[in-house]
Amino acid sequence: MEINAKGIYYRDLNKMIREAVAGGERSFVLRNINGQRYIGDGIEGKVKMDLYGTPGQDMAAFMKGPEIVVHGNAQDGVGNTMDDGKITITGMAGDIVGYGMRGGRIYIQGDVGYRVGIHMKAYKDKIPAIVIGGKAGDFLGEYMAGGVIILLGMFGEDRNGRPAAGDFLGTGMHGGAIYVRGGVDEHMLGKGLKPEEATPEDMKTIRPYLKEFCQVFGLDLNGILDGSFSKIAPATHRPYGNMYAY
Amino acid sequence: MLYYDQNKNYRDFEVLRDENKCIQCQVCVRQCSYEVHTYDEKHDEVTADQTKCVGCHRCEAFCPTDALKIRKNQSEFRDNALWTPQYLKNIYKQADTGGVLLTGMGNSYPYPVYWDKMLLDASQVTNPSIDPLREPMELRTYLGAKPDAVEVHGGNGHPRLDTSFAPQIPIEYPILFSAMSYGSINLNIHVGLARAAEEMGTLYNTGEGGLHPTLYQYGKNTIVQCASGRFGVHTDYLNAGVAVEIKIGQGAKPGIGGHLPGEKIGPEISLTRMIPEGTDALSPAPHHDIYSIEDLRQLIYALKEATDYKKLVFVKIAAVHNSAAIASGMVRAGADVISLDGFRGGTGAAPTMIRDNVGVPIELALASVDERLRQEGIRNRASLVVAGGIRCSADVVKAIALGADAVYIATAALIAVGCTVCQRCYTGKCPWGIATNDPYLAKRINPEIAHEKLANLIRGWGHEIQEMLGGMGLNALESLRGNREKLRGVGLNETELNILGIKHAGA
Ligand code: SF4
Ligand code: SF4
Numbered sequence: 001m002e003i004n005a006k007g008i009y010y011r012d013l014n015k016m017i018r019e020a021v022a023g024g025e026r027s028f029v030l031r032n033i034n035g036q037r038y039i040g041d042g043i044e045g046k047v048k049m050d051l052y053g054t055p056g057q058d059m060a061a062f063m064k065g066p067e068i069v070v071h072g073n074a075q076d077g078v079g080n081t082m083d084d085g086k087i088t089i090t091g092m093a094g095d096i097v098g099y100g101m102r103g104g105r106i107y108i109q110g111d112v113g114y115r116v117g118i119h120m121k122a123y124k125d126k127i128p129a130i131v132i133g134g135k136a137g138d139f140l141g142e143y144m145a146g147g148v149i150i151l152l153g154m155f156g157e158d159r160n161g162r163p164a165a166g167d168f169l170g171t172g173m174h175g176g177a178i179y180v181r182g183g184v185d186e187h188m189l190g191k192g193l194k195p196e197e198a199t200p201e202d203m204k205t206i207r208p209y210l211k212e213f214c215q216v217f218g219l220d221l222n223g224i225l226d227g228s229f230s231k232i233a234p235a236t237h238r239p240y241g242n243m244y245a246y
Numbered sequence: 247m248l249y250y251d252q253n254k255n256y257r258d259f260e261v262l263r264d265e266n267k268c269i270q271c272q273v274c275v276r277q278c279s280y281e282v283h284t285y286d287e288k289h290d291e292v293t294a295d296q297t298k299c300v301g302c303h304r305c306e307a308f309c310p311t312d313a314l315k316i317r318k319n320q321s322e323f324r325d326n327a328l329w330t331p332q333y334l335k336n337i338y339k340q341a342d343t344g345g346v347l348l349t350g351m352g353n354s355y356p357y358p359v360y361w362d363k364m365l366l367d368a369s370q371v372t373n374p375s376i377d378p379l380r381e382p383m384e385l386r387t388y389l390g391a392k393p394d395a396v397e398v399h400g401g402n403g404h405p406r407l408d409t410s411f412a413p414q415i416p417i418e419y420p421i422l423f424s425a426m427s428y429g430s431i432n433l434n435i436h437v438g439l440a441r442a443a444e445e446m447g448t449l450y451n452t453g454e455g456g457l458h459p460t461l462y463q464y465g466k467n468t469i470v471q472c473a474s475g476r477f478g479v480h481t482d483y484l485n486a487g488v489a490v491e492i493k494i495g496q497g498a499k500p501g502i503g504g505h506l507p508g509e510k511i512g513p514e515i516s517l518t519r520m521i522p523e524g525t526d527a528l529s530p531a532p533h534h535d536i537y538s539i540e541d542l543r544q545l546i547y548a549l550k551e552a553t554d555y556k557k558l559v560f561v562k563i564a565a566v567h568n569s570a571a572i573a574s575g576m577v578r579a580g581a582d583v584i585s586l587d588g589f590r591g592g593t594g595a596a597p598t599m600i601r602d603n604v605g606v607p608i609e610l611a612l613a614s615v616d617e618r619l620r621q622e623g624i625r626n627r628a629s630l631v632v633a634g635g636i637r638c639s640a641d642v643v644k645a646i647a648l649g650a651d652a653v654y655i656a657t658a659a660l661i662a663v664g665c666t667v668c669q670r671c672y673t674g675k676c677p678w679g680i681a682t683n684d685p686y687l688a689k690r691i692n693p694e695i696a697h698e699k700l701a702n703l704i705r706g707w708g709h710e711i712q713e714m715l716g717g718m719g720l721n722a723l724e725s726l727r728g729n730r731e732k733l734r735g736v737g738l739n740e741t742e743l744n745i746l747g748i749k750h751a752g753a
Contacts, residue, residue: 014551037544042481042552057544058535062552064481077535080548081472083480096535100476102520118534119475123520143530145521175525237525238508244672245345 001025006032010056014038021047035075040068060087063104069216076113079106082128088216092134092156101128101147105209109217110134111156114166115142120176122146131213138166142190144173144234150206152181152224155217163188170232174239178232179206181224189232192239198229252338256331259301260317261294267313268292274305274314279675279687302668304677336598347598350671350681352498352590352635352657355602360609360742361641365751367732369719376721378712384722385708387652389489390414390558391582392626412582413558415488418447419708420646420723423700424587424633424654425471425493425562427453429506429515429527430594430671431660431681432688433460438663438696440464445697446704451654454493454504454529456518462486469560472549474503475529477519481552489583490549491560492542494533497591497608497634499600500564504529506594510674510683539572543579550580558582565589565611565634566604570618577619577628585654586611588634592657594681595672608634609648613746616649616728625649625728639710648746649728662703663696 001020005013013036017028026047033039033053040049040060047066054072061080073091080096084103092110100119103126111134118139120128128147134156141149153164163184170178171190179202184195198206206229214221261282270292274283280298283305285291299316306314323331336347369375376383390412397408423439436458439450444467451469452461456478461468468487472479484490495501506515506527516523536542546559561576562585563569573584588608593601612632619625632645633654642653661667664678671681679690711723720726734751735743743750 011551018554038548038551041548042484042554044481058548061548062479062481062484077544077548080535081476081479099535100479102476102480115534119528119530121476121521123516123522126520142534143528145525145528172528172530174528175522237522240505240526240528243346244348245339245343 002029004032005030005036010036010038040066098130103128106130107213107216108132109155113137115139117141117149119143119145120147122176129209131209135164136166138168140165140169141173141178142171145175147176149178150209172239173234174237175234180230181227183230192235193232195230195232198231202231251342253335254297256335257297257319259299260319261296261299262315262317264313267311269311273308277304277308277677279677300668300670302677303666348595348672349598349601349669350595351667351669352592353602360607361644363736363738364644364733365736366643366714368717373719375719376716378716383712383715385419387417387420387723388414389583389629389651391628413556415558417449419704420652421642421704421707422448422652422654423450423659424656425451425453426656427455428458428518429455429510432683433458434688434691434693435680435696436461437693438700441697442700443467445701457483457486458518473529474533477527484553489558489560491562492545493562495564497564497587497589497605498593499596500566500604502600503531512683539575539579546580560585562587565606565608569611570614573615574618574622577624581628583629583631585631586615590635591633608632610745612648612650617747639707643711643714646726647729647732659700662699663691
């Protein structure tokens with residue numbers, strides 16, 4: 001199904017999509033997307049959406065299963081509390097990508113804003129992942145409880161100058177792991193965290209994500225793998241275990 | 247200076263055992279999860295380590311010969327109005343551990359209870375009272391946004407409604423069970439709450455810990471919660487109930503998040519929260535996608551979109567100094583129901599200083615929120631459900647007269663199934679089997695009996711509410727809602743009367 005979204009109010013657009021999905025439609029091409037919010041929110045199942053333009057806030061929130069490709073940039077809240085599925089963004093994305101995300105993958109070729117991957121979770125073999133080709137703002141992976149974040153710092157807008165990660169990376173993290181290509185200074189990390197060099201075992205863990213990242217954006221995997229990776233993992237699963245007087 | 251815990255002998259309670267009555271049956275040994283009682287085989291004697299007693303009265307309640315009494319420790323410090331024993335003991339404790347003082351349940355300080363300073367009206371001579379036993383008395387309440395005006399066409403005995411309504415939830419009693427997460431309490435209580443809500447035609451709230459698979463069947467009577475930790479939040483969950491509540495804050499601990507300690511995350515809790523066993527379940531203080539009213543609107547509408555506009559969205563805040571302005575923003579942001587939790591609201595765990603020193607009494611917050619929304623002409627756009635220390639049906643009636651659509655109860659519900667408000671819920675050892683997920687202790691709650699007791703509580707309060715309404719000459723709760731003429735203050739100053747919007751008794 002192809003929709004020219006020009007001038008369509010978000011509520012009408014999303015209703016159209018929901019009704020089409022309920023009627024069995026599985027493939028969407030949305031053109032002239034210009035800031036419409038909540039696209040793909042709460043949609044379940046094997047649905048594929050190609051978005052041309054710039055979708056608005058909270059795209060794919062609570063989404064369970066669909067695959068969304070954004071040919072362009074995305075705004076804040078991509079994949080908010082997302083359950084499953086795959087999001088690919090050829091440009092950049094705003095703040096709080098993947099907040100509370102519990103499954104699925106998000107691939108962003110360019111930079112992302114602040115507070116990305118906050119409180120991502122994992123349960124058994126349901127492990128969410130975010131791969132960021134560019135750089136990230138402060139508080140990446142704050143409160144992280146599970147999942148994988150990979151920050152490459154390679155394909156964003158400002159390649160020179162500031163480091164790949166922002167400050168307070170992984171503050172309060174108590175699960176999961178963050179990988180930063182090219183390393184990260186300890187003073188930029190949340191309290192108690194230390195960057196470690198990624199082991200061959202770690203590289204084996206992240207390779208499938210990097211491979212898919214390269215596949216979707218037509219990039220060279222070796223060009224990414226030939227850099228060094230730092231891993232930031234939680235110091236404890238109980239960050240506040242000793243805080244209280246009983 | 248003592249080199250061990252100075253509090254050890256400054257215990258809070260004394261366990262008095264009448265040796266003439268004690269038959270060494272050891273019921274107390276089994277009932278006390280704090281291991282206060284032990285049986286000494288050699289001397290065939292049950293003894294008590296009183297330092298560990300939290301005063302929950304479980305052993306006393308179960309002692310078959312009435313041999314046990316739990317009393318406050320009689321040992322007294324020299325009187326001092328400033329340095330009361332509680333402060334001394336807290337300081338000793340913190341000097342030993344360097345930790346944050348933790349407590350459970352609601353604010354226990356003697357702040358004024360405004361419910362007890364308001365009296366209800368009744369009919370005499372000029373307007374007859376109504377007998378609820380003989381005449382219909384309407385307690386049903388519809389939660390949800392109401393339109394600004396209703397348009398009808400077609401008269402001639404066949405009027406047709408033109409206005410389309412936002413979804414509404416009918417409740418048969420203006421009493422809902424407030425959020426208590428699976429994790430802070432156990433599944434047996436959740437089942438009891440769900441079934442009681444179903445039987446009585448009201449709602450219970452899952453709290454922020456997700457929903458156990460066996461509870462989806464009670465969806466029509468369920469509010470699911472979406473808090474900052476987003477535990478167990480997925481599409482099935484969001485669509486499971488009749489409403490989704492965004493939890494911004496909680497009366498017992500405004501402004502701070504929650505930590506469910508890793509010890510409490512067993513396999514079942516881990517399943518509903520969708521986090522690994524043994525990991526702390528941390529709810530950040532704010533939702534990191536909400537830093538403004540606009541952001542709140544964004545989450546409200548993301549939830550509405552994700553549930554196809556079929557579910558009501560509640561937004562719960564703790565009552566704080568500027569609740570009225572915040573509530574106005576919440577209504578404008580699209581909340582269908584505002585849940586307002588006063589500073590006496592309970593909790594499974596909160597830092598003591600926060601619980602006892604932060605927030606606003608619900609009576610005042612309710613009055614100011616209702617008044618503000620009326621002034622702005624938007625009161626109809628959201629229902630108002632209040633919580634935080636509702637103890638009896640008279641509190642409910644007063645809350646409704648002040649402007650609430652309904653109330654939330656949680657502490658009262660737990661008391662109905664045995665809780666003695668010992669305030670040690672955070673230990674996970676609740677001897678009454680409530681605030682615990684230890685299977686041995688949780689078994690102490692039978693879901694069927696819990697269901698019955700909770701339903702009885704609502705039933706009893708319902709009768710009383712009808713009686714009070716009838717006494718005022720009203721036959722529908724709707725006629726009392728926001729009807730502050732039916733309230734009078736006693737012993738309140740001008741400022742308090744102004745905020746509550748009521749006259750002093752006698753006027
Ligand atoms: S059961 Fe409760 S009241 Fe009795 S000794 Fe144990 S803690 Fe104290
Ligand atoms: S729920 Fe249990 S631990 Fe909490 S106050 Fe009541 S009796 Fe005490």
